Amino acid sequence: MSDPTTPQVPDVPQLPEVPQVPDxxxxxxVPPVAPPAAAYGAPATPYQSQPYAGAALKKSPIxxxxxxxxxxxxxxxxPIAIIPFVGGFLGLLFPVAGIVLGFLGKKxxxxxxxxxxxxxxxxxxxxxxMIVSFVLWGLLFSLGSAYDYDNF
Known part of the structure; x- marks a missing residue:
């Protein structure tokens, strides 16, 4: 069984003795120590609480x-008061809304x-x-009818 064409395998070397590991x-x-107190805003127990969400949003003063x-x-x-009477009524919309919303905002x-x-x-x-415009237009129309153009 020894074939001259096959290389010979060397013997496995023996390991040296390993010294004994000391105990x-x-x-x-040590007695157990209580964990430190949680920092401000941090969850008290990290495994049971929700993550910190931050400060609440401020409500806008709409x-x-x-x-x-x-x-x-x-x-x-x-200046919409230039239009007789109708301009005065239209001109009252926004100021009245400003007053009403202002008092609601105050509350x-x-x-x-x-x-x-x-x-x-x-x-x-x-x-x-707008009230001044009502008065001025009222005076203008009342005084305008007092003049008689036929007597010139």
């Missing part, structure tokens, strides 16, 4: 902002004082301008 010393038992816009449009749109959104107060003030100015 590991035992660590003395009524107060609308009061401001309606009041300013009522004052700026007061519900106290933090937005600048917005609702400006809406109330400009709303009353717009209503005053």
């Amino acid at each position: 590991v010393p035992q660590v003395p038992e 009524l107060s902002i609308l009061a401001l816009i309606a009041g300013v449009i009522g004052v700026i749109g007061s 519900r959104e106290t933090a937005a004082k600048g917005f609702w107060l400006t809406g109330i003030i400009t709303g009353f100015i717009g209503v005053g301008l």
Whole structure:
């Protein structure tokens, strides 16, 4: 069985003796320590609570902002009073809306004082301008009928 063409396999070497590992010393038992308190905003127990969601969103003072816009449009749109009587009625829409929304904002959104107060003030100015236009147009039409053009 020895074939001259097959290479010979060397014998497996023997491993040297492995020294004995010494015993590991035992660590003395330490009493358990309470975990540190959770930081502000952190969950009390990380495995049972929901993740921190952040601060609540502030509610936008929409009524107060609308009061401001309606009041300013009522004052700026007061030249519509040029149209006799109809302009006065149309010109009352935005100022009255500014007043109503301003008082609603005062009741519900106290933090937005600048917005609702400006809406109330400009709303009353717009209503005053429209009342003046009613009076002026009324006087103009009442005095205009007193003149008789046939007597010239």
